[in-house]
Amino acid sequence: MKEFDSLDPIETALLDFVRNEIYDPSLGIDAGTYLIEAGLDSFSLLKILVFVEKKFNLRIPEAEINEERMCSVQNIVRLIHELQQCQ
Amino acid sequence: MNFNSVNKIPFNGSDCLMLAFDCQMKRLGFSGNQAQIVVGVDGRISQSDLADRIHALKARFPILEAHARRGIVNWNPYWQIKNGNGRSHHPCVRRHHAENEAHLNRIKRDVLNRRLDIRRGELFCFDLVYTDSAQVEVIMTWSHMLMDAHGAEYFLALAGRSATLAADDTQAGLVSGGYTERMPAGPKWQQAQKSFQRVDELASKPPVSLYTCSNTSLSPRLDYRVASFSRSQTRTIFDLAEKCGGFLNESAYFSAAAMGEFQRLMQSRNIFPAGYVVPVSIDLRKKGTRLPVFSNQSATLLYGFDPEELREFDTILASFTRQTQAAVREDMIASNVSAMELCRFIPSRLYARKIRQAFKGEIASLVFANPGKVLGNLSTFMGQPVKFQHHVPTIVVPPGMGIVFYTFSRQLYITLIYVESMITPDEAGGFLDAVGRHLMSGRLI
Numbered sequence: 406m407k408e409f410d411s412l413d414p415i416e417t418a419l420l421d422f423v424r425n426e427i428y429d430p431s432l433g434i435d436a437g438t439y440l441i442e443a444g445l446d447s448f449s450l451l452k453i454l455v456f457v458e459k460k461f462n463l464r465i466p467e468a469e470i471n472e473e474r475m476c477s478v479q480n481i482v483r484l485i486h487e488l489q490q491c492q
Numbered sequence: 493m494n495f496n497s498v499n500k501i502p503f504n505g506s507d508c509l510m511l512a513f514d515c516q517m518k519r520l521g522f523s524g525n526q527a528q529i530v531v532g533v534d535g536r537i538s539q540s541d542l543a544d545r546i547h548a549l550k551a552r553f554p555i556l557e558a559h560a561r562r563g564i565v566n567w568n569p570y571w572q573i574k575n576g577n578g579r580s581h582h583p584c585v586r587r588h589h590a591e592n593e594a595h596l597n598r599i600k601r602d603v604l605n606r607r608l609d610i611r612r613g614e615l616f617c618f619d620l621v622y623t624d625s626a627q628v629e630v631i632m633t634w635s636h637m638l639m640d641a642h643g644a645e646y647f648l649a650l651a652g653r654s655a656t657l658a659a660d661d662t663q664a665g666l667v668s669g670g671y672t673e674r675m676p677a678g679p680k681w682q683q684a685q686k687s688f689q690r691v692d693e694l695a696s697k698p699p700v701s702l703y704t705c706s707n708t709s710l711s712p713r714l715d716y717r718v719a720s721f722s723r724s725q726t727r728t729i730f731d732l733a734e735k736c737g738g739f740l741n742e743s744a745y746f747s748a749a750a751m752g753e754f755q756r757l758m759q760s761r762n763i764f765p766a767g768y769v770v771p772v773s774i775d776l777r778k779k780g781t782r783l784p785v786f787s788n789q790s791a792t793l794l795y796g797f798d799p800e801e802l803r804e805f806d807t808i809l810a811s812f813t814r815q816t817q818a819a820v821r822e823d824m825i826a827s828n829v830s831a832m833e834l835c836r837f838i839p840s841r842l843y844a845r846k847i848r849q850a851f852k853g854e855i856a857s858l859v860f861a862n863p864g865k866v867l868g869n870l871s872t873f874m875g876q877p878v879k880f881q882h883h884v885p886t887i888v889v890p891p892g893m894g895i896v897f898y899t900f901s902r903q904l905y906i907t908l909i910y911v912e913s914m915i916t917p918d919e920a921g922g923f924l925d926a927v928g929r930h931l932m933s934g935r936l937i
Contacts (some may be wrong), residue, residue: 429781444779446741451820470739
């Protein structure tokens with residue numbers, strides 16, 4: 406269950422980036438899409454991490470870069486919110 | 493867009509780099525910059541059925557028998573598609589019969605070293621090698637100028653009817669287009685400069701290839717060996733890769749095993765270069781698409797290693813990961829794409845020449861590639877079950893040696909390709925065994 410508003414600007418920005426810059430836009434990636442199954446690789450993952458770092462001024466700790474945390478936009482957004490709360 | 497109206501398709505920057513490597517290899521007497529996919533099929537395939545299928549695809553995609561040409565004024569390369577497409581006798585579909593394993597390997601080696609007649613529109617060919625055990629190996633050889641491995645995989649799946657063409661999949665949709673005849677403007681020059689600066693950085697510790705050190709008596713032929721891992725071994729390797737290198741970072745893990753062993757091979761030959769350089773191809777297609785097919789869609793990232801870094805598995809892994817992160821942060825992929833774009837406008841293919849000049853005639857120490865999972869849906873070919881699939885790229889010379897990691901049907905495969913007699917088949921087998929041991933243990937052993 407999502408713990409944040411569906412119009413969350415973080416989700417909107419991240420989803421827009423993932424949908425258009427990482428994946429073929431015609432795939433229609435949504436917040437719940439399982440990114441790894443859809444072809445995520447190390448370079449794409451790094452691009453997402455660098456995007457998060459630049460856009461939200463937030464560095465995701467290495468310990469959090471795992472399948473569970475990175476498997477969907479929804480989960481990455483949840484992680485960003487958690488990290489922001491800790492700041 | 494009606495493809496019949498298209499008769500001239502410009503090369504993109506990556507195609508031009510492949511053209512430069514093709515010229516370089518032919519100058520040295522090799523067959524050229526070609527590549528192969530070998531598919532092991534459990535059952536019989538008719539030569540004529542495959543030929544019919546290929547010719548049907550050729551009628552739909554006339555680029556498959558295009559002629560490589562250059563502009564009269566600007567010397568830019570392009571594919572020219574002539575009227576009356578589909579009438580040439582290319583591509584060939586040849587058949588062979590292998591009497592035993594040694595004969596099979598000899599045939600495959602000969603096929604690998606056969607030169608495609610690109611000037612006459614022979615951009616790819618098929619060889620069917622029948623054995624006594626009711627199996628056939630389907631070998632597709634293609635010119636790397638036409639398409640990269642991902643494009644070739646998709647095309648092979650079309651030929652084997654494993655992939656379905658959409659009704660609107662015209663040639664125009666399957667080639668890269670939109671290239672102008674004009675030189676790229678300012679920002680691309682600046683971006684490209686970053687890529688050239690990277691070459692200059694690495695040139696302070698230039699690589700030395702095994703080929704250059706043993707060049708005096710080598711015949712211009714390539715050979716290869718393939719190692720495979722069971723599904724459980726593959727699972728172990730990927731688990732170890734995640735544990736040692738981090739999530740989705742298996743390229744670094746594979747690189748650590750390959751480079752560690754490569755340095756040992758160099759040292760056993762008393763070759764001690766100041767540095768090692770490894771080019772890694774990055775697929776530029778967005779995830780979830782195989783398009784465009786008839787085009788090279790890759791950028792090259794150059795990785796540099798100090799000899800000391802290559803002594804331990806962990807230090808190689810850390811160095812590779814650090815360089816990947818820096819490349820993404822500094823947008824080196826876009827820089828390399830810009831550098832290759834400029835290649836289109838310079839007859840001597842600037843980027844390749846820049847590397848050769850900076851590295852004093854070398855291009856790299858070793859070529860490394862990890863295309864990831866090969867096309868998942870090639871489980872059958874012409875209705876017969878597929879048992880295995882190998883990628884066999886020809887390796888640019890020098891270095892004349894390369895290693896490719898790929899996963900098919902949840903099994904890891906490694907192809908080691910090298911200039912024949914530069915290393916012996918036994919040494920090649922020993923190299924692959926050692927890389928396998930490193931991968932299975934997560935350290936250099």
